[in-house]
Amino acid sequence: MAHARIENALLDTLGHCAAGSPPKLAAAVRHAVFPGGARIRPQLTLAVARACGDDQPALADAAAVAVELLHCASLVHDDLPCFDDATLRRGQASVHSAYGERLAVLAGDALIVIAFQALARAAAAAPERLPALLDTVALGVGMPCGIVAGQAWECEPRVSLHEYQRQKTGALFAAATMAGAQAAGGDAEPWRALGERLGEAYQVADDIRDVLANPEWLGKPIGRDVALGRPSIASEQGLPSALRQFQRLVTGAADAVPTCRGAPLLRALVRSEAERLVPRAMRQASLQAVA
């Protein structure tokens, strides 16, 4: 249900921009967004909007779309040769592999613009919500503490692992939950902790899977993040510590859901997402393997 709502909102948004656009740019943008991953960020946005009454569903849809498009934009630019030089993404060619580097730069740029434009276009019926809502989304992706800033810490000689992860992943997760509240006319602040903890859990899960993907690295501080010189909790503190932190963050995220009608649904979403990220069986097996 939420999944169909998100896919339709994304399709609608890109459809409006594609007519008359250079065909390869439109195709590259579409390639960056479909087929998607788990769409966890827009799911969070919609779940929080529902918990807050969802009285402006078009604005909640736009907030979900904006957060997802900004995530997709960051992946496209992150895959570029000057960053990760990744040829694959979500099982298909990365945008620059399929369409070339120039169109990948432009598709990422276009996605950022479309994200904010989608918010503005959906806000005609409740314009008084737009300034704070847009600021929240912008803070999740820009300077000083959003995704772009997080990514830029990779170019600095000294990085705080916690700050790096909080900005590169946590900031957009926090924007996702807070924007859901604001789109529905609710207060954003009570929803920050849920997003931040889930975002941090997500980043730790990424580090864990990076190590687990290569069984011979189990428990050893090595992996793709290390090869790329990226800060990683699994490589810095070891796998058992990372697994314990993951569990703490997931529990903390569930505990951070404010008391409201939709709380049980949101806690269930947190638990199912944790299971998808690092299945419980895998967590236990990994801890035994390094014991």
Added chain:
Amino acid sequence: MAHARIENALLDTLGHCAAGSPPKLAAAVRHAVFPGGARIRPQLTLAVARACGDDQPALADAAAVAVELLHCASLVHDDLPCFDDATLRRGQASVHSAYGERLAVLAGDALIVIAFQALARAAAAAPERLPALLDTVALGVGMPCGIVAGQAWECEPRVSLHEYQRQKTGALFAAATMAGAQAAGGDAEPWRALGERLGEAYQVADDIRDVLANPEWLGKPIGRDVALGRPSIASEQGLPSALRQFQRLVTGAADAVPTCRGAPLLRALVRSEAERLVPRAMRQASLQAVA
């Protein structure tokens, strides 16, 4: 006066984002914006806002800032090795030359985000103006017909020269004039033609200067645009035709200024900008040289 207002608004906006940001990213963003070029787009925005009453000066400032930051973002990404591979911009090192390719990609991304965020932050006192204003600015830079789309036409096998120039330059000029009107609570549409014609004149002037910069190319269809495989009116139709078109566009821009109290000032701005772009003496000398 307008110049100081623009520089201060730009400084303020970047200052708010820089605190706590990765230092190199903040420096790269600043490098992309200061020292500036002629700041013609934000000047237009403020001039039109004044002609429409300028009753929300902070919003007009933000519109001017947004348009200029989006212009700067497009220059940073345009200079990247995969596009123009330009080592110099405005007489100093381009952003990627000074800070590396990764920070140049990120600085461009950050500038796009900051542009829209600046609009949102200034709109608290008049939120009902924000949806249409933001949409106007987004249309000037995004898909289907903004700067990013214009740039993407360079990756297509067939391009209409007119559409290419209209999107790559005219669209943001049109957004600059229209946003000025909307920031002041005015109607945008009457201000479109002024921006579009001035933008087109600007692009033709660029083509002309590209040819004139190398005297031995005078009147010959060759130059940097040609070397890069870019559509150029000066190379496609010859210098005399380009010079005549420039004159037509400048006259058309001045004629497009709607009847209003600020009209004489705006027409004077158009004329002084034309003189700055291609001085009348140079136009006459060039026409004589190829006669």
